[in-house]
Each structure stands twice: as structure tokens, then as C-alpha cells.
Amino acid sequence: MSVDRATVARIASLARINMSEEDLDTLVPEFNNILNFVEQLSEVNVEGVEPMTSVIPNHQRLREDKVNADPLTGGDIRDKVLANAPAAEHGFFGVPKVIE
Amino acid sequence: MSNYRIQGATGEWEVVIGLEVHAQVTSEAKLFSSSSTSFGAEPNTQVSLIDAAMPGMLPVPNQECIRQAVRTGMAINAQINKYSRFDRKNYFYADLPQGYQISQLYHPIVGEGELLIEADEKAGLPEDKVIGIERIHVEQDAGKLMHDQHPTMSYVDLNRCGVALMEIVSRPDMTSPAEAGAYLAKLRSILRYVGSCDGNMDQGSMRADVNVSVRRPGEPFGTRTETKNVNSVRFVMQVVEVEARRQVELIEDGGTVVQETRLFDPTSGTTRSMRSKEDAHDYRYFPDPDLLPVELDDAFLQECKASLPELPDAKRARYVETLGLTAYNARELTAEVETFARFETLLAETAKALGKDEAKLATQVANWSLSVAPGVLKSLGEEADPAHSTAEAQAKILKMQDAGEISGGQAKEIYEIVLKTGRDPEEVADAEGLKQVSDTGAIEAKIDEVLAANQDKVEQYRGGKDKLFGFFVGQTMKATQGKANPQVVNEILKQKLG
């Protein structure tokens, strides 16, 4: 199966990555090479096979309902949360104005 | 089936409604981090490194959120899936730091269930109806954007981000605004009984996405629209009405309904299309590889089951069958958690005070709770301090009334004083002279005076003018300033008049 330029452009847009025409020139054939390679999976008989869910048998642990049980998983750390923000203002993250 | 129909220019139309209700799960901490869920904190103070999606952060589910979803599922007689999974729903938005919402698409925790909406003629519900519930899944809430604080920027507050939500998805089983409203009200009531959601719709703890389509009676489903984030029962009913009407007019004018997301504007009472993003529907769901399948064991499920309270339908039935209440009173008393809780406490308190069976007092207490007490409270307005309205105080009033020490009117008067001052009802009755006189001697003396002063009437009565009995009662009550126990007055009068 071959993917056309418009499809790659649509996927790039879905992934929120700007692509110039030159970028697409390089990417489209690479994209198709990789897809052609992975295409071989379709020949594997997977009848009755469950998709992998956890690679090592393990069950989901559930944590206790406790606020700030661990400083690394809890709140009240606004300074840390905002420390790397490109535009932190008045305790908020600033983004270009969104019109809803 | 409701017979709600829209009269279009070309004939009758039927409306089909499904609701997706997002209910905030009652928990202390968030679904995948231990930051607090409490409402109204300073921006970004209830945000953990996980909620802010810092590099390398990982989710671990909160057991209480899973438990509440399971309990809710049990409350709607739903299938509980012992195996469930979390999936990622991928999209980009500023209120979604991870770039995906952790939700459950392929294996939700709760499967098929149902909910009963009761007949209520006045509300336009001619008969009981069962509404199917397709599923309940658990997912993360998003953050919040503020648009009005800066000329060129929106501000992002992630306090809500990661709070657990239950999405409760109904079948398209509702066919009138009344049914949609009743469904939401009943669902809210169940969630509040179970304690899995506080149901505060104005704070956004519960909101509904309303799916509406129209069709000619008996024909296949039409194209539906989804009106997002409707936050009251009244608005849900309004959305159904205006959206169905809009669709009918659109179709009758030769247009077609587009499957889209719409917003409701309560001010104008209309819905409008949200600017649709071209890739809004390609969410690229896949199982979240940071999380493992959730597998629930029998002990966990048993605890969930055992912790469920008596639910609205069961309670209503018991009120009618065991307590002998009218269907109306039973429905009124069971609709809200606070109402039945107050009623049951008062009933127990009164039964204890009187040493009587609850069933014998239920009607009296129900009347007090539903009409007498609210009436007094309402008439006092701001003067009343509801904190004074304790079960203990009310039980004392009901006890005095039951024992014939006070009349119905006195009960109201005493309650008024209690609400205003917090004084003890018995003390009020004594101090304010708000008591019936049951002392036979005192009453007898008064009666003797009345009879002596009206010898002529006594003769007439004895001569067969039975109707004069009421006159003697009235005179006695007047002589005792209305404080005599009418029953005692009656008995003595009968004796004396022979």
C-alpha cells in the first residue's frame, strides 16, 4: 500500500508538526518504505491470538485515596509546576488567545 | 412510550434523546495523581508534576475512583466488568497537558445497566419507564482556560486536570424533554445516594452532553447532534425542545441535519454549532501502555456491594409498603438525600421519644416533614436559623403533640420560636403557656362555670337539641383561652350533660 503526499500532510497536521513542501519531498518516500516494510505483518496468521496487553504478567495496583500522599505525586507545588513555563503569568500558563 | 410529538408544518415528528453524563467522582485525590480535588483553590496549586505532564511522569490509578464507579454501576443494576482497561484519547488542546485524555473506550469498567423513571402525570410522564444505560467509564477531567484576563493570551489553570469523571452513557431511549429531565434528575439522585458524585451541577460536578435527533414516528433514527456541557435538568429539557424544533424546521425547509457538536446558550435559549476542527474525530485511541489492565477480585466487589445504601426505588417502595405512606409522600421524601435523611432521623428520634413503632408515627412525621415544618421555615424567612431545626427539637414537638399536650397550632408556634431562638421546645411550651390543659379538675371547674351560666341551653340540650354540644365545647375553650385539650373537654362535657 502506498500513501500519497496529501495523506502524509494530513497526518503531519494531525500530529501538529508543520511540514514544508521540501520536508514532504523527503518524507513521503521514506514513509512508504517503512510502511511497505511493516506491511509484512499482514501475512502472519493471528487467528485466536490476543493482542499483548502487559508484557510481563502483572496486575494494576490501585493507590490509596490520599491527598499529597507523596510530594512527587501531589500538588501545592505551583512554583515547581510553573518553573519551566515559557509564559507563566499570575500563576497561570499563558497561551495564545483561544476563541471558543 | 411517551406521546410527545412535535407538530411540524408537514406532520408529526418524534424526538429521540440519549444523554452522556459526566459526573465528577467523589474522591479526595485525583484519578492518577495525589493532588487534591477540592473546589475553588488558587490557580495551579492543585497540580502535581503528573497533572502537568512533566517528562517521565506516570499515572497510578486511585482505588477510590474505581470503587465509586463500581458502586455506581451496581446501583443501576449494571454488569460490572472485572477486567477493564484504560485507553488514551489523543488530541491537542491547552487544557490537556498530556496531549491525550486517559479514558476507557474498548473495555469500560461498567457495562449494560438501567434506570427507572417513575410516572408523574403532572410532569408529563404518564407511566413508569426504564431507560437503558450502555456503559459507565472512568476518565480524566481537563483543565480550564480563562479568556478574559489578558488581551492576547488565554490563561491555563490545571487544577481540574486529572480529576476523575464517570461518563455515564444512556441508550437513545428517551423520547420527550420530560423523560430526559426525569432521567437526569433520577441519575443525580442515585449518584448522591451512592455518594459517588456530589451532584452539584452549578459547580460543574455533573454535566450532560445531550444527543438529539428527530424522525417520523416509526422510522429509523435521524442524524443526531450533540449539545455539550449542559448543566441543569431544566436546561437539558430546554435543549431537547429547541434542538428538536430546530431540526424539524431544518428538515422541513429542505435541509439536512449535520452530525456536529453544539453549544447551548442559556441566555438566548438556543443552541449553536461549535467550530468543528477537521480532525476532531480522529482520536487515535489505543490502550495506555503506562497502565495495566484493572482486574477486580470478588472481595473488592463484595465490599462495594455491601457498602451500598438503600437506593431510591427500594426506599420508595418500603415507605409505601412498610411505613404506610402515600405514593406521593414516598416519592417526595426519597427524591433527595437530604430530605429522606432528615425524615428518617426525625422518625427514629420521635419513635424513640414516644416509645412507639416507627410505622405508627410515619404519616404524622411525613406530614410534619413535608408540609408543616417547611411551611413554618418559609414563613419565617431570614428570621429562622436552620441550625436550630434539630431532629431532637422537632421530635420533642411531635411528642408533645402526640401526647395531646399541645395542639397543631401550638406546635407551629413553638417551632417558630425554636427556629428563631434555639430554645428548648418543652421549655417554650411551658414558659409561653403554649400548652393544652389536660388537668381534668381545672377543666371540670371551667365547665361547671360554663354550664351554670347557661342553664337554659343545658335544658334545651337535654331536651334533644344535640347540636348545642358544640356550643359548650366552644364556650369551654374560650374560658380556657383555647388551652384545654379538646378531647378531655369532650369527655367531661358528655359526662356532665349525661
Next chain:
Amino acid sequence: MHPRPNTAFSVCRKLSNDDGLRRLRRYARKGGKRRQGAQGFIPNSRLGGHHDTHIRTRSVTDLTELGIKAIREGVKAGDFTAREVAEAFNASVAGAEKLNAFITATPEKALASADAVDADRAAGKALGSMAGVPLGIKDLFATEGVQTSAASHILEGFTPQYESTVSRKLWEAGAGMLGKVNLDQFAMGSSNESSYFGEVVSPWRKQGSDAKLAPGGSSGGSSAAVAARLAPAATGTDTGGSIRQPAAFTGITGIKPTYGRCSRWGIVAFASSLDQAGPMAKDVTDCAIMLEAMAGFDPKDSTSLDMPVPNWEAALSADLKGKKVGIPKEYRMDGLSADVAKAWDDGVQWLKDAGAEVVEISLPHTKYALASYYIIAPAEASSNLARYDGVRYGLRDLPEGANLQDMYAATRAAGFGDEVKRRILIGTYVLSAGFYDAYYNQAQKVRTLIQRDFTNAFEQCDVILAPTAPTAAFALGEKTGDPLEMYMGDVFSVPASLAGLPAMSVPSGLNAEGLPLGLQIIGKPFDEQGVLNAGLALEERAGFTAKPQKWW
């Protein structure tokens, strides 16, 4: 606005000696791509030595020949101080700029940890299992207060306010940090050429050639640093071979434990269901020691294994009597170089010599492993990397008049390198509407079959012996033109990753061109001990002592 410091300038002001001026010129040349940790650590400083009042006969270069165990024991015995060790390695790091193995050097951190160990020893306190050992930390592990870039532009300048579980455990065991080592951008690559901070050059060269070779990837900074004696050991992460292949390319030892042994908390995610941290060190014993310090249950990681960490070091044994070693017949494939085939045969003989019985096994779905991997890993990555959007940290590219979605697309276009973009797009595509079942779900089913192959094979054997990579190190630039060709190099490492199995690479010798080759041992789930023991048996018999000649 939250002001972003002009890094090059702030570093400049902190440096007063000639070394600093020289470095500043280099920063200017490189357009400020390198940066230091936010606290302005003086890079490659040699200023600390004046504290040392001891007169030692041992020369500084000697100490950099030592591995984890030797350093720990030497510090404990008082043969040398932890500070001397840190200084020696700091000096090595400072003198190896040509290798570009480090993105950020943190000599002060190394010295501070060393001083703490020396103080503890002086106070008679018990020392940790990694006491006095300074490490290179792959720049994928979040380190509090020190830039964590994942070798990307989009995270350039990102200073975590938290420490990854694995690095925290290492510090608690007494280790120190020499700096953050280079890698393929977001760990995506097999040659370390996708780093935004420039390629890492292997310290190895072919005989009679000075062509630059790849140190392997993605943990290429780690492998180069250990091979070049810039660090006695380094952390690595392995998604499809990123510890084992660079270890093989540079003549060092590295182990990827069972999935879930090491917490992923605080490690920049590439593909969640595959990512595992592990040690890269000089020998098997050092790997055992360091893995023990890194591993352990972490309640913050849902996929973390809640089981005790065995004392692997204490149970090391090269005696393989009663053990069966499986040789997968499907791994004898086209493209396997003759010298690698020869090394594999040597390995078989060595394990027999150690007492093991060798049996042929079959892993029938081997040929589908790469295709499965190159769907699953990009799919997970496309979602894991969605958080790099310019809102909360890292790069923001906000063109004039751009709206929010424009900002995302501009930021991500500017912030991600080509290989990262390629994988995000492949991943986005295979998850997109209508393709999920054909690609992602199919790949996960094939993954189940691959895992089943291993389960069946382990009924016949205890460990599996295979080459780590089909060839020795290739030249930088040799494979950059064809992404698919680069992917093919992962053919032997990817299957164990897909099955979550412990696997390690041990150097077996040099090929005809004088380049190291690695042998891979794959074990059953949780049986790191079996893997380490077989690795030790190989190591003892291989007698690998070669090291790259210093040219940098």
C-alpha cells in the same frame, strides 16, 4: 513572561580562567547549543583539587581504569578517596570534548557526592553499594536542577524540579554524577546521530583508519563515555536494543533487566511498554552491582514489578553445569557478518566449556519482530511525545499572529529532529482512523506470538545465546540516508525487548578490523541472575581486555 536566561552568557560570567574563555568561544561557535545545568555548574573544572592534602603515588589516569567494584572497594579500604576518583574522571570528561559524549558536565555534583562519601567514611558510617562511583547519566533521566534534554531542541533548557527514581536510587547508594551523557534524540536511533547536540564519536577506530565510527545508540554517550574511560559506568535505557547494541559497538557490558525491574518514573518516555533502564559498565560484576542499585519496586510506576531485588552480585557464578543454552536457528540470517558468526560460534564453545549444554531452539516469528516493533514503538511515541507542545516547558515557537494550534505545529516542527518526526508520523498514521486494527492491533498480536516463541523456547533451555548486532560498529553517516537500513541493525535486540525479557551484551573480542563485537544473552522473565551468570562465563573465557587508543 518567565525570562529564559541567556545560558552562554551566564556560564561566561562564572568562568574566570583561561579554560572558561576557551569554552566560551566554543559555545559561541556552536550557537549556544550546549548548556549547563541551571545552577551554572562550572564545566570540566579542575579547580577542586586544591582541597586535597594527601600525597598519593597513584597517578590520576590510573583511577579512570577502575570499574565500580574496584572504586568502591578502594574507597572503602582507603586506597584513595572518592574525591580523587571524581577529580580523575572529571578531568577525563573535560579532556574528551572531541567525543561529544556529554551534553552537560556537572563536575561539582561529582565532587559533592564524593565528599559526602569521604565524610561518611571518615565518620565510620556504612557506605552504599555504589559509594564513591561517579557516573554518566543518560540525558533521558530527569535530574533535579540539571538540564534534561533528551538530546532534543524542544527540551533544551528544561530543568526538572524532580529526580528520576533510578538516579535517586543511585545517589542514595553513594554514586555521584559526572554529567548528562548524549544520546539519540528521545532515544530514537541506533547510532547517536539524531542528537540535537551533535553526534557522539566512538573512541574506537578501525585499524589504520581515522574515520569516525558510531558508538551505537541510543545510549551512545553512555557507551562512548565508559569505553573511553570518561566514566566507570553510565546509565542507559533500552527500548529496542539501546543498551545492548552500543555496549557491543564499544566493547563494554550492558544489561537490560526484565521489563518493570527499574522504575520508569522520571525517565523521558519513548515507548512505554518497551522502555527499560539498565547499567552500562566495564564488566558483568559491575553491571550486577549497579543494576541492584537501580532496580526495585516503585509505587509511582504502575508497570513496576513489586518483587524483591535479588542480591545478584553475591550470587554471581560462572559455573553453568546443568544449564541449557538455546541457540535460535532463525538468527542465522542473511546479513550476519562473518566475524559476528565466528564470535557466536566462539560463544557456544565458551558456554559449553563452562559446563552448559547447548541446544538448538526455534523462535519462528523472529522475522516479524522488527516490523512489529516499528509499529508499536512509534505508535506509543506519537502519543508520549504529544506533551511537548510549548505550553508548560521547553521550546515555544510562536510565529506572529499564530493561534494555539499554529503554535503547537510550529513548536513541534522546530523542536523535533527528523528521526523523531518520522516516528511520530508513522505512529500517528498506524493509530489513525481505519488503520488501528491492521497495524497496531496486528502488531500487538504478533508481539504475543513472539513472546510465546520465547516461552516455548525456555521450556528447552535456561538462557539464549545470540549476537547482539549483525555487524560491528559502522561509520558515522554510513546509514543516515536510509532509515530502514538503520532499523535493520536492531534485528537481534528487538525480540527480547518485545517480550520484556532480561538481556545483556558482553564483549567477545575484536573483529579483523580491530573493532569490538558483542554477544547477547537473553533470559527468562525475572532471571537476571541466569543472564549475568552466563555473561560472566562468557566474559571469563573471552578475556576481553582491548581498549581504544586515546586519540581525542
